[in-house]
Amino acid sequence: MTPEPLFPTGTDEPLAGPPPGCPAHGMGPGGLRRLYGPEAEDLGDVYEKLRAEYGSVAPALLHEDVPIWVVLGHSENLHMVSSPSQYCRDTRLWTALQDGTIKPDHPLMPLVAWQPICCHAEGDEHLRLRGAVTGAMSTIDHRGIRRHINRATQHLVNKFCEKGRADLVGQFAEHLPMAVMCQILGMPEEYSDRIVHAARDMLKGTETSIASNAYIMEVLMRLTARRRAEPEDDFTSHLINHPARLNDEEVGQHLRVVLMAAYEATANLLANVLRLVLTDPGFRAQLNGGQMTVPQAVEQSLWDEPPFSAQLAYIAKQDTELGGQRIRKGDGLLLGIAPGNVDPRVRPDLSANMMGNRSHLAFSGGPHECPGQDIGRAIADVGVDALLSRLPDVQLDCEEEELRWRTSLLNRHLVELPVYFEPRPQQDVKAKPSHSPVPPQRTDWEVGTKRPEPAAAAAEPQPAAPAQQAAQAPQEPVRPTGAWRRFLRWWRGY
Secondary structure, three states: OOOOOOOOOOOOOOOOOOOOOOOOOOEOHHHOEEOOOHHHOOHHHHHHHHHHHHOOEEEEEEHHHEEEEEEOOHHHHHHHHOOOOOEEOOHHHOHHHHOOOOOOOOOOHHHHOOOOOOOOOOHHHHHHHHHHHHHHHOOOOHHHHHHHHHHHHHHHHHOOOOOOEEEOHHHHHOOHHHHHHHHHHOOHHHOOHHHHHHHHHOOOOOOOHHHHHHHHHHHHHHHHHHHHHOOOOOHHHHHHOOOOOOOHHHHHHHHHHHHHHHHHHHHHHHHHHHHHHHHOHHHHHHHHHOOOOHHHHHHHHHHHOOOOOEEEEEEEOOOEEEOOEEEOOOOEEEEEHHHHHOOOOOOOOOOOOOOOOOOOOOOOOHHHOOOOHHHHHHHHHHHHHHHHHHOOOOEEOOOHHHOOEEEOOOOEEEOOOEEEOOOOOOOOOOOOOOOOOOOOOOOOOOOOOOOOOHHHHHHOOOOOOHHHHHHHHHHOOOOOOOHHHHHHHHHHOO
16 A cells, blocks of 8 residues: 655645654654754764654655655665656745745755756756756866866965965865866866855855855856857856857856856865775775775765765656655655665665775766766865875874764765874975875874874974975985876876
8 A cells, every 4th residue: 555645745734743842852743853953963863763764765854844755765866866757856846835835035945946057957958958068078188187186286285284284174175176176167267265265155054155156156157258258178168169059147057056066065075085084094004005096985985975965856746656655746855865875775884895886876866967076086086196195194183073064954064174294395286296205104103193292292303394304305215106106197197
């Protein structure tokens, strides 16, 4: 027998809320769990409770108690994103938007409001708009971009390498993707602290998000007008000149989609991979010993801590069934990336190494699968490898438990990642990369340990001045170049 619907949609009567003083935490009308508020700070725990209660598809509540189906199962998520005849991204079909349940000032409105972009389009219009985006992406010179990623990494490391301390979120992970994306779009002169701040701010839902969004769009519309008049060999020019013939508004909006999705996802991915390297001794040992490559480390991170933990919203185009639940036409569904990645039917042992397995949900799937995932992977692969080559002794400068996270419905990212290392001189960013000498290993070395206390540190030999280090460098043992590094240097064009 088909299960009865659990949402107050269609002709069903609204469900009553819990009585005053009810001890059920995080519960809303009908006893449904909320995906927001203080009770939902650990969404991973909420998802597992939902899985235990309902199975692979569960009813829950968004902000202001808007009903939503949370898809928790790996195969159920793949079925949903790969079945455009049953589920779509056209939020105009969402019953909660049609009947006013989601009000114009709803905090999630910027994420669910329909826009004339490929993310929300279906059918022929989706093919036209997405075809223009993927066509422009096919013109990207991947070897050239990898060289730019390496140079941008060296430039960022130069800003803090002489200090011996850094925050790899604020000084590296949040900057490298923007520097690369500005180059790809054809506006390297726009890369600055201001655009980095605006990109992070506009996704936080703060009071300044609207102004940050307006600034980003102003930059992109100026670029569109400039490239319409004077095309060059960059992503924006190829998007404008694609046979789909996008107008200026469509070009600007799709530039924003590409820029923001690539930036946020890659900034989170970089921070997560570096956190794994710094906090898991076995993980780092595998990298150093050659049992794992940086690309494999990136895929492991995409399984364990995907850059986006969920995605809003898919809409049921007809009455259907998913994961044993009756889904009504017009119901909204949440693509559960993080819970799908830890589905016990797919990963019975979460500690198992996935070793490059790409069947995770980090980049979604189906017609709306992320078209720029290879660029994101390249930024993470090259950026992490280049940083670790420059700072092979980098260590976490706090206890892992002290790391702070910022959590929202759609993602969970590190606030900062403090590290320390032996100070090093700057490098010429235009020169061919050279591997720094491997420093003597500390006898008490352990990934994740704090810097020695001042008294202990004073007893250790003090690092030489940058000029002296440079003079002594040739006498130091140089790390041998293995087959993987020779391949990387060939791939990057050195």
